[in-house]
Amino acid sequence: MPELPEVETIVRGLAGPLAGRAIERVEVLRPDLIDGEPADAFAAALPGRAIRSVTRRAKNTLMDLGGERLAVNLGMTGRLLLARPDEALPTHLGVRLHLSGGLELRYHDPRRFGRLWRMSDERWREWDAALGVEPLSPEFTVPRLWDGVKRSRVAIKTWLMDQRKVVGVGNIYASEALFRAGIDPRRPARRLRRYEVARLVDGVRTVLTEAIEHRGTTFLDYRDESGQPGAFARRLKVYDREGAPCTACGAPVRRIVQANRSSFFCDVCQH
DNA sequence: AACGCGCCCTGTCCGC
């Protein structure tokens, strides 16, 4: 579900309410959501810690606990929800973090592809180093992307979704960025020309920035920390628009399958 | 070593 704009929206929404709160009690209702240690060890380790800040790396939410971090990956259908402890419990509730001041942070996930885990500072450095460049950072440049694509034979759309190369771009925004750049998603990465890489840098930055401004894309399940959907879905130009007219030329948008995921594009506008 | 594929899981929708 959530790509960079959705996670960024959630992180911005959680940062204020969670800053300075202590974790008082942890309930794990779905132990398979906890990675790296048994669920009871996870639940026992957190109480007494305080949340210093909430940030994002790639599609992950990170809570700085001082000396260690709590990381959350939402998978396809995960939600991080702020609630009062007496609010009705939804089905598929996975983890409850009871915080100081009568606030609760809930992790909710029907498909349970998401996960939560703790990371030491040392582990965090390794983990962070294995991830690719943040596309909204100054390091996301044409030379850097050019250097990355030129040795890869995979289709550019698949390449763009590889989190070891560029982070945060998932199935929706990969199609959208390539449409904006006018590049066919099937093109081998190393066949891109430098001017096309420049358009791609621009396309990725632009679509992610606009999507954040609209609080993300709700396709099916995505909700922010207050349970609200994002508004960017109606601004998508190709994703989930198979057969509908291209917004630029009117030709029907095509759907193909790449790496077992749907790709959408306009074969008139994208080469 | 890069790459492709199957799989993890539940819910929904569509065609028959």
Add this chain to the structure above:
DNA sequence: TGCGGACAGGGCGCGT
């Protein structure tokens, strides 16, 4: 109405 199959914002681990 029921049922099977396809499909859904992700990511890991396997084999080649």
